[in-house]
Amino acid sequence: MALNNITLGQYYPADSVVHRLDPRIKIVLLIAVIVAIFLASNLLAFVPIAAFLVIVTRLSKVPVKMMVKGLKPLRLILILTFVLNLFFLQGETPLLNLGFAVIKKEALTMAVHYSLRLILLVLFSSLLTLTTPPITLTDGLERLLSPLRVIHFPAHEMAMMMSIALRFIPTLLEEADKIMKAQTARGADFETGNLIARAKAMVPLLVPLFVSAFRRAGDLAMAMEARCYHGGEGRTRLRVLKCQKRDYIACAVTALLIVCVVLCGKAY
Amino acid sequence: MAEPIIAVDHVSFAYEEDGPLAVRDVSLQVEKGSFHAILGQNGSGKSTLAKLINGLYLPTEGTVTVCGMDTKADENTWEIRRRAGMVFQNPDNQLVATVVREDVAFGLENIGIPTEEMPARIEKALTDVGMLKHADKAPHLLSGGQKQRVAIAGVLAMEPEAIIFDESTAMLDPKGRRDVLKAVQRLNKEQGITVLWITHFMEEAVVCDQVHVMHRGQIVMNGTPREIFSDVERIKPYRLDAPPMARLAAQLRAQGMPLKEGILTVDEMAEEVKRLCK
Amino acid sequence: MQVTLEHVTHTYQPGSPFQSTAIEDVNLTIREGEFLALIGHTGSGKSTLAQHINGLLAPTSGRVLLDGQDIHQKGYDKREVRRKVGLVFQYPEHQLFEETVAKDVAFGPKNLGLPEAEIAERVQEALNKVGLKDKDIAEKSPFELSGGQMRRVAIAGVLAMRPRILVLDEPAAGLDPQSREEMLQLIYGLHQQGATVVMVSHSMDDVARFATRAVVMEHGTIAMDGTPEEIFRHAERLEQMGLDVPSVCKLGIRLREMGLPCPEDIFREEQAMEALLALWKEGKAHGAE
Numbered sequence: 001m002a003l004n005n006i007t008l009g010q011y012y013p014a015d016s017v018v019h020r021l022d023p024r025i026k027i028v029l030l031i032a033v034i035v036a037i038f039l040a041s042n043l044l045a046f047v048p049i050a051a052f053l054v055i056v057t058r059l060s061k062v063p064v065k066m067m068v069k070g071l072k073p074l075r076l077i078l079i080l081t082f083v084l085n086l087f088f089l090q091g092e093t094p095l096l097n098l099g100f101a102v103i104k105k106e107a108l109t110m111a112v113h114y115s116l117r118l119i120l121l122v123l124f125s126s127l128l129t130l131t132t133p134p135i136t137l138t139d140g141l142e143r144l145l146s147p148l149r150v151i152h153f154p155a156h157e158m159a160m161m162m163s164i165a166l167r168f169i170p171t172l173l174e175e176a177d178k179i180m181k182a183q184t185a186r187g188a189d190f191e192t193g194n195l196i197a198r199a200k201a202m203v204p205l206l207v208p209l210f211v212s213a214f215r216r217a218g219d220l221a222m223a224m225e226a227r228c229y230h231g232g233e234g235r236t237r238l239r240v241l242k243c244q245k246r247d248y249i250a251c252a253v254t255a256l257l258i259v260c261v262v263l264c265g266k267a268y
Numbered sequence: 269m270a271e272p273i274i275a276v277d278h279v280s281f282a283y284e285e286d287g288p289l290a291v292r293d294v295s296l297q298v299e300k301g302s303f304h305a306i307l308g309q310n311g312s313g314k315s316t317l318a319k320l321i322n323g324l325y326l327p328t329e330g331t332v333t334v335c336g337m338d339t340k341a342d343e344n345t346w347e348i349r350r351r352a353g354m355v356f357q358n359p360d361n362q363l364v365a366t367v368v369r370e371d372v373a374f375g376l377e378n379i380g381i382p383t384e385e386m387p388a389r390i391e392k393a394l395t396d397v398g399m400l401k402h403a404d405k406a407p408h409l410l411s412g413g414q415k416q417r418v419a420i421a422g423v424l425a426m427e428p429e430a431i432i433f434d435e436s437t438a439m440l441d442p443k444g445r446r447d448v449l450k451a452v453q454r455l456n457k458e459q460g461i462t463v464l465w466i467t468h469f470m471e472e473a474v475v476c477d478q479v480h481v482m483h484r485g486q487i488v489m490n491g492t493p494r495e496i497f498s499d500v501e502r503i504k505p506y507r508l509d510a511p512p513m514a515r516l517a518a519q520l521r522a523q524g525m526p527l528k529e530g531i532l533t534v535d536e537m538a539e540e541v542k543r544l545c546k
Numbered sequence: 547m548q549v550t551l552e553h554v555t556h557t558y559q560p561g562s563p564f565q566s567t568a569i570e571d572v573n574l575t576i577r578e579g580e581f582l583a584l585i586g587h588t589g590s591g592k593s594t595l596a597q598h599i600n601g602l603l604a605p606t607s608g609r610v611l612l613d614g615q616d617i618h619q620k621g622y623d624k625r626e627v628r629r630k631v632g633l634v635f636q637y638p639e640h641q642l643f644e645e646t647v648a649k650d651v652a653f654g655p656k657n658l659g660l661p662e663a664e665i666a667e668r669v670q671e672a673l674n675k676v677g678l679k680d681k682d683i684a685e686k687s688p689f690e691l692s693g694g695q696m697r698r699v700a701i702a703g704v705l706a707m708r709p710r711i712l713v714l715d716e717p718a719a720g721l722d723p724q725s726r727e728e729m730l731q732l733i734y735g736l737h738q739q740g741a742t743v744v745m746v747s748h749s750m751d752d753v754a755r756f757a758t759r760a761v762v763m764e765h766g767t768i769a770m771d772g773t774p775e776e777i778f779r780h781a782e783r784l785e786q787m788g789l790d791v792p793s794v795c796k797l798g799i800r801l802r803e804m805g806l807p808c809p810e811d812i813f814r815e816e817q818a819m820e821a822l823l824a825l826w827k828e829g830k831a832h833g834a835e
Contacts, residue, residue: 135366167366170408175640181602182641185633186703187625187657204653207643211689219361226322226354227364227422228346228378236380238373238390309722310693411588438720441588441748442790468722507724512751512793512815519819525826534793538800541822545806545829 010070012130017246018060019131023140025247029254030128036258037120041265043109046116048260052253053123062130070126071119081118085111138162143241156232164220172213179208272333273430273462274298274321274352279330281320290316292485293330298430298464298478303456305465305473305493308482309507314466315357317482318434321464322354335429350379353423357435359415363407368399368418371407375426393425394418396459397451413444417451424455430462431455437467449475470497470511474532481506494530513537547613547630547710547742549576549599554608556594568594569766571608576711576744581737583753583774584746586763587788592746593636595763596713599744600631629658632709636716636746638700639693647673647691647699648684654707672706673699676732694725698732711742718752730756754778754792754813762789778813794818801825 013019018026033049040046057067071078089111091104129137142159149155180190183204190201274297281291291313298304308314319325320332323339334352337344353375356362365371372390381389394400397417407415416436423431433452437445449472455461465476473479479496481489483506489496496503500510500518510518517531517540526544531537551574557567569591576582576599586592597603598610601617601624609616617627635641644650648669655665673684676698683691688699697717704712717733718726734756737743747753753760753774760777762770764787770777777784781791781799792813798821801808806825812818 135370163366164364167364167407170406171360174408178635179641181597182633182635182638183653185600185602185628185635186641186654187628187707188653189657204641204643208641211643212640216358216361219356219358220364222319222324223354223356223362224364224374226324226349226356227375228349228426229374230346230378234380235377236383236386237377238370238383238386240383309724443587443788470723507722509723509727513797516794516797516815516818516822519815520822523819523823525823534796534800537797538804541801541825542804542806545825 010066010126010129011133012062012066014061014131016059016061016131018056018127020246021131021250022241022243022247023132023136024144024241025243025250026128026132027137027140027144029250030124032254032258033124034121036254036261037117037124039258039261039265040117043113043116044267045261045264046113046120048257048264049120052257053120053127056127060127060131062127066130067123067126070130071122074118074122078115078118082111082115085114134166135163138166139239140241156235160232168216171216172209175212176205176209179212180205271300272297273300273335274464275333276317276321277331277333279317279320279327279332281316281325281328289328289485291320291327294482294485294487295330296480296487298462300429300462301456301460302477303453303463303465303475304478304480305467305476306480306482307467307470307473307496307508309468312482312506313485314482315434316485318354318432318464318466321432322352323348324354346379350375350426351428352430352432353426353428354432354434355416355419355423355436357438359412359419359439360408362419363415363422366406367403368394368405368407368410369403371418372422372425375422379426389425389427390421393421396424396455397421398447411444412440413447416440416444416448420448420451420455424461428461430464432464432466434466435468437469437472445469445472468508470509474511481508483507493532497532498530547578549631549711550574550611550614551595551598551605552609552611554595554598554605554610556591556598556603557606560606567766569598569763572766572768574761574768574771576742578710578742579740581734581743581756581758582745583757583760584744584763585748585750585753585760585777585789586769590763591766592763593715594766596633596715596744596746599711599713600633601627602633625658629707630709631711631713632704632707634701634704634712634714634717636719637697638704638717639688639696642688642696642700642703645687646685647678647688650688650699651702651706654703658707668706668708669702672702675705675736676702677728678702694721694728697721697729701732705736709741711744712736713744713746715746716748717745718747718749748790750778750784750790750792750795750813754795762787774813775811779810 036049040049086103086107087101089107091106093105094102095105095108096103138159142155145153145155188201188204276294276296279291279294280289282289294317306314306317316325320327321334323345326340332339334348337348339348363371364374369390372393373386376386376389391400394403397420399414399417399421402410402414407418437448440448452463453475456463465472467473474493476493479491479493480487481496481503488506497510497514500515503510511532513531513534517527517537521527527540531540551572554569554572555567556569557565559565572595584592584596594603598605601610604618610618612627612630615622642650644653651669651672652665655668673679678698688696714733718729721729730752733743733745757774760772760774761768762777778791778795781795784791794815795813797818798808798812808825809821812821
């Protein structure tokens, strides 16, 4: 009951043009933007990308706070990237002598460059997951990958697996909560003790959880078969993805962005 | 007699080759538009029988015919499952999608219904079970009874002729059970959908046309609910219990009160007591 | 030994948009030796209430007292509560995990830090109590047993902690009629041997047969509290709440509606039998006049 309302992924529900974009287009555009980020050969080239990020974020109605939250788990990596680049990259123009090390101008530029690259990568990816429900994302991925069926890539099966996982995560979390409580009622202790003791304490939780997950999987497979599921072949879909005007506009804008980035790189 | 939509003819089934028979020499016919119940304790083979009818299991001996098609023939499998849908016991373990509407669509997608036809069918199915207002909810936020009704809608959208309910109320609370049974009764009466209702709740079997009692893999009694339950002593060895009013009537008769045979419901009992006491 | 809930309110995920209050300002004293039935709809808060009785959930506000002591105050040993109040969840067989039945039943006593000899003794005693005396069963894997047997093992696992109060959340859910009856007789037997029992139940027939007291929950508060006689006298009210009433209760209501002088407090089968026989004999006597 307590876990009934967990949100999956970090989808931020809102009614915006970014939310409404075709998930396939969004995925492709994210890849394009990532390419643009790597094409950016100097700091000036980041300006159009950053501007693009600001505009898209505004359009998406996602609060900046939510975006920044996505960076939090990466704090350490970001700091490390910056510091390591700063101290260990070679350069010619000394900027600051700290005594134990000399910071070079080129190193500072590169440190800023790499950090920016990382930050932008994360922010753009977050933007995709914040504006696309996981199930739609799965859907989009399936359609994008479906041409690969020719080389026996199981695009449909993978998408089906992902969507079933999404459906059952809340159910299994609820179950885990219940089993944990039941074992606590029998005096189990999940909270104290050293690492080994705690790992051992998980057995009474994990065994029943696995047993239950397998039982559910068996039941579900039977229920799916009874409902005529027989793989992706000959299957129609309730939700059909169709590109609309806004999708083409988004593509055009992104293409423009790439051109700008390349030009900025050359101009310097 | 109307044509049988489900015909089970001398069917036996063992889970493993040379293993013990879970179903032994069972014969049974369900006519179009009727409401049959299979009663039995846990392990009596009733769920196995259900899965045999849907073609999820194939008989070791004998034949199962659904809408005139033999379940053993491979080419019939999908058509049989479409025309004789199935709703299972655990409401959590049969919903596939993360949104109710999409779950109802699941079966339609599997049988290749064109996209344009889907919304209307889904809406109708959800309306029929009274779940339309929950169409955009996530299944895990629904109650057990609501989930079961979504599962029924999923089958219903495929426009089946019969639905097999494999203990679909066993895990529900009384209100959920009532709601599901009511929805199913309505489908049977108003749309003529044939129902095979598998249960161990006697009260539920009371509303059926025909009851088959299963015990240790065999059908041991056939008849109308009235015929089955009027003999309280006869069903005891099958680890079943008569509905409360049938039990009470039997006890009163033993005390010399001349109640008529075949009392099953509170209303029938009240009428009969009134007749005797006036 | 008694448990008292004082103004207990429990709110899930307070402060979040999903905040929901499951029980509100509940006052309840569970007295020694009672067989208390906890009745209510799914979502009426009865399971949340049950989890407060052994301290699994802590009240958002209010206090839970075990023999007068606040179990959530600093320094109070929670294990003491777990030992004295046993909680059996719905479908408890889903919590089994050990290789053998005996080991699984021993899990609780082991957590209490008891010596080996006593653990073994308790395991045997608990298995005897739930009717699984057979030595073979103790050495079997719990996953080889039938559903009804698995549930007994799970209950034995709680009984092995020798709780004074036993809280059971729908112990008969999903069982077929015969196993159901056996389960209820088992719990009734435990009560007869002196255990205080709190049983969450949907079956009013069971409540009528076994409970000495019934508490009806609605929207997170206690709507009714009394003996089964007192509760079922308000059968109409229960029906309004969407709850079942024992079928003989319904019969009584129908008969009175028809103008027959049927007494009001009928809720068990034998009472109905007596009343109907009396009605009939009286009718016959009148007819003969």
